[in-house]
Amino acid sequence: MFKKILVANRGEIACRVIRTAKKMGIATVAVYSDADARAPHVRMADESVRLGPAPAAESYLKAELILLAAKETGADAIHPGYGFLSERESFARACAEAGIAFIGPPPEAIAAMGDKIESKKLALQAGVNVVPGFVGEIDDTEHAVRIAGEIGYPVMMKASAGGGGKGMRLAWSEQDVREGFEATKREGLASFGDDRVFIEKFIEQPRHIEIQVLGDQQGNIVYLGERECSIQRRHQKVVEEAPSPFVTPEMRKRMGEQAVALARAVGYYSAGTVELIVSGADTSGEGFYFLEMNTRLQVEHPVTELVTGLDLVEQMIRVAAGFTLSFTQDEVSLSGWAIENRVYAEDPYRGFLPSTGRLVRYLPPSEGNGVRVDDGVTEGSEISMFYDPMIAKLITYGATREEAADLQIAALDRFRIDGIGHNIDFLSAIMQHPRFRDGALTTGFIAEEYPDGFAGAPASPALRRKLAAMAAVIDLERSHRGAQVSGQLNGPVLGSSERVVTVDGERFVLSVESHEGERLVKGAGEPMELIGQWRPGEPLFVARIDDEPLTVGVDRKGSAWRLTARGATHRVEVLPSHVAQYRHHMIEKVPPDLSKFLLAPMPGLLTQLHVAPGDQVEAGQALAVVEAMKMENILRAERAGVVKAANFAAGDSLAVDAAILEFE
Numbered sequence: 001m002f003k004k005i006l007v008a009n010r011g012e013i014a015c016r017v018i019r020t021a022k023k024m025g026i027a028t029v030a031v032y033s034d035a036d037a038r039a040p041h042v043r044m045a046d047e048s049v050r051l052g053p054a055p056a057a058e059s060y061l062k063a064e065l066i067l068l069a070a071k072e073t074g075a076d077a078i079h080p081g082y083g084f085l086s087e088r089e090s091f092a093r094a095c096a097e098a099g100i101a102f103i104g105p106p107p108e109a110i111a112a113m114g115d116k117i118e119s120k121k122l123a124l125q126a127g128v129n130v131v132p133g134f135v136g137e138i139d140d141t142e143h144a145v146r147i148a149g150e151i152g153y154p155v156m157m158k159a160s161a162g163g164g165g166k167g168m169r170l171a172w173s174e175q176d177v178r179e180g181f182e183a184t185k186r187e188g189l190a191s192f193g194d195d196r197v198f199i200e201k202f203i204e205q206p207r208h209i210e211i212q213v214l215g216d217q218q219g220n221i222v223y224l225g226e227r228e229c230s231i232q233r234r235h236q237k238v239v240e241e242a243p244s245p246f247v248t249p250e251m252r253k254r255m256g257e258q259a260v261a262l263a264r265a266v267g268y269y270s271a272g273t274v275e276l277i278v279s280g281a282d283t284s285g286e287g288f289y290f291l292e293m294n295t296r297l298q299v300e301h302p303v304t305e306l307v308t309g310l311d312l313v314e315q316m317i318r319v320a321a322g323f324t325l326s327f328t329q330d331e332v333s334l335s336g337w338a339i340e341n342r343v344y345a346e347d348p349y350r351g352f353l354p355s356t357g358r359l360v361r362y363l364p365p366s367e368g369n370g371v372r373v374d375d376g377v378t379e380g381s382e383i384s385m386f387y388d389p390m391i392a393k394l395i396t397y398g399a400t401r402e403e404a405a406d407l408q409i410a411a412l413d414r415f416r417i418d419g420i421g422h423n424i425d426f427l428s429a430i431m432q433h434p435r436f437r438d439g440a441l442t443t444g445f446i447a448e449e450y451p452d453g454f455a456g457a458p459a460s461p462a463l464r465r466k467l468a469a470m471a472a473v474i475d476l477e478r479s480h481r482g483a484q485v486s487g488q489l490n491g492p493v494l495g496s497s498e499r500v501v502t503v504d505g506e507r508f509v510l511s512v513e514s515h516e517g518e519r520l521v522k523g524a525g526e527p528m529e530l531i532g533q534w535r536p537g538e539p540l541f542v543a544r545i546d547d548e549p550l551t552v553g554v555d556r557k558g559s560a561w562r563l564t565a566r567g568a569t570h571r572v573e574v575l576p577s578h579v580a581q582y583r584h585h586m587i588e589k590v591p592p593d594l595s596k597f598l599l600a601p602m603p604g605l606l607t608q609l610h611v612a613p614g615d616q617v618e619a620g621q622a623l624a625v626v627e628a629m630k631m632e633n634i635l636r637a638e639r640a641g642v643v644k645a646a647n648f649a650a651g652d653s654l655a656v657d658a659a660i661l662e663f664e
Helices: 011-023 040-044 063-073 089-097 107-114 116-125 141-151 174-192 249-265 301-308 312-320 401-413 424-432 434-438 445-449 461-483
Strands: 004-007 027-033 047-052 077-079 155-163 166-171 197-201 206-215 221-233 236-242 270-279 288-294 337-344 361-363 371-375 390-398 416-418 498-503 506-515 518-522 528-531 540-545 548-557 560-565 568-576 597-599 604-609 622-628 631-636 641-646 659-663
Touching (some): 004 011, 011 040, 011 371, 047 063, 116 249, 174 631, 206 249, 221 301, 249 270, 270 312, 301 337, 337 401, 424 434, 424 568, 434 445, 461 528, 461 540
Parallel strands (some): 004 027, 004 077
Antiparallel strands (some): 221 236, 270 288, 337 390, 361 416, 518 528, 548 560, 560 568, 597 659
């Protein structure tokens, strides 16, 4: 077995690998960029080596620096995690030439499967179902238009070396191909150093299902069931679960056997994933097609670990060290249900725009009792524009799918993140959505269910009633604390326990009675019994109300409270009854009119500006391109107008809400 492993990655996956290595008694080496000098993975490792500046191209993607670090620290193996160098054939070969074990598949398999065009040809030869499309190289935009017309719209344009949702464009028409082909090439070149693009038929109402395979160097290969990854946004997975609510045992067997056949055809060993696109309308179980093979550990591997009882990182290390798999296909069994939600640094209330900045507060839910948190950040960490926006992965495990989803909802309520935008409300809304609960999933789920964006999960009358009760208790605690400040004239003033509470426009008149740590809230139907303590300044109020647990995020904003629970943030106004009677005299603040400006929806780099002062623009016209998190975002005109001023030029860095253009 290896004595020391260098982890050629950062963030949660680096922490994940280090934890397993420590469990196996193996020393670890972390590498880091300047942006990650104080990151958790650096502190967790036994040793650490600086690679270079923050940009990945100058640090984590520098294979020669990583190999040098391995030699200097005496590491006899390198685990690449996912992303960065994990699927780079040249890096795996360089490790072998340096006499350092690469904890992953052989270079030949990476080369065969890493090229999406060649991998489809190999899949066809291995007897695997393949999506209809053009698997050769495309010369230019005109060639792409001809190919798309022959296949039939809609089509998907993909960077050949792409992954992680980058370098992909859906085209419904010739105009979409003309607008998107060059952008797809640029994203492929920027992210993967390869601008080749291929085109395939887009299967409408598809499900994204993948098979986890695991092989050893002795030729044994097994499949470990499937993962449902259909809930995606911009082709980036958001929710994953194992098993799939759609896949039958017979279908699982057919998919698994095809995945193993493909892996065997390229001499595969280590952990890998065969991704399939599946027709949800085909109940025969035959409507699945090969998309690609990821020759690495997947982000969503924890759900497979929980339903199989296996540690995939440990298995990868053992295989790389030459050990034979200790189990056969017949011994693989799936038990229970696991769901993973990716907590991203993005603001769903602003069109899911990327968010960067410092984690002013980071409180993940406690692990145990079916809850697991994989993260690589801590309070004070910086979410940088240089890397992936994922903050953490929340994984829950239950005996049934419903139990796992309920655990997600409760655990998401116990997450508290301040300082940047995040998608926790959105994830909770998905977990509660009737269509998700029914398992009626497609890759279009988010676009179909939230066509106008996300405004928070709808709150039931019962939830609003409970929030009002908790708000009344919170406000009373704050008032009591204020009344205890010393030095007040005539001593402390303890006011009435009556409060007028407004939750999302609904008005409640409540009174609170306290009895030995328990409170009885009256005035909104049946009295509510509330058990739980909250102190001013605490970010969470953990309580039982009407004998059901409810955790609420608490924040004071001006004269109102912001209470977050069950997938939405609610503005709650709480007033003493003698003040509430004058509420209608208070003047509402009118927000400024920003309709004459093109605002930067996110922090990023202005790469292109298509217009100049004096230009006439039409609704829908592309005005500028902003690059953030390695993704190009086209900003379009909301309506016709004339450009009055341009405040920035291509190459300028933008802060969120920066006024790029002003219109007359």
